[in-house]
Amino acid sequence: MTTAADIMNPGPQWIPATETLDRAAQLMRELDVGALPVSDPTDPRERMMGIITDRDITVRCVAAGHDPSHVTAGDLCQGTPRWIRSDASVDEVLDEMESHQIRRLPVIDDDKRLVGVISEADLAHHLSDEQLAHFVERVYA
Template identity: 80%
Template sequence: MTTAADIMSSGPHWIPATESLDRAAQLMRELDVGALPVSDPTDPHERMCGIITDRDITIHCVAAGHDPSHVTAGDLCRGTPRWISTDADIDDVLQEMESHQIRRLPVVDENKRLVGMISEADVAQQLSDDQIAQFVERVYA
């Protein structure tokens, strides 16, 4: 059985909720990632309060006319972040990503600490061409 721990990219980089979005964008560029987990200011690097994407910065900040140097990562966090446990199997990963139409999924250990991220590319490496087509159709529908 393939688990979330088997396919995730480990060692995700955090950004504090109090950090500006221009710094978040710079960090995304440096790390060549499209999303960053946002740490809860009361428990940095232990508890995730959200996740921001490059698209969030573009659509909800820049395109809305806001200055990314004056908007924080925490300002963009909305709702409860989705996540999956390290021992979840690939079917559970697919179900979570498809049902919530998300492209990146944080992975947490038994202590609820963030240990990795699963992207579309990570998932695609595990699927047949037909399964990839179905996944894309469901996530992007």
């Protein structure tokens, strides 16, 4: 059985909730990624408090007239972060992403530590054409 660990990108880069969005955008450019998990710097276990995307920075900060050098990653984190265990099946991954209409899904290990992220590109490399079409239909509906 293919698991989340088999299809994820390992070793995701964190950004602290206290870091500004201009730095987040720079880090995204350096890493060539479109999203960063946000960590709670007050939690010694570095737990994830959310995820921010390049689109969040553009739409919710810059287009809203805010200065990204004065808005933090934590300011954009809303709601409960979604994640999946590394031993979850591909069907569970798809269900989580489809039911919440998300395009990137953090992966955690047994100790609830972030070990990877699954993106649409990862799915495209591991799903059948039929599975991928169903995913796209559900997430973009």
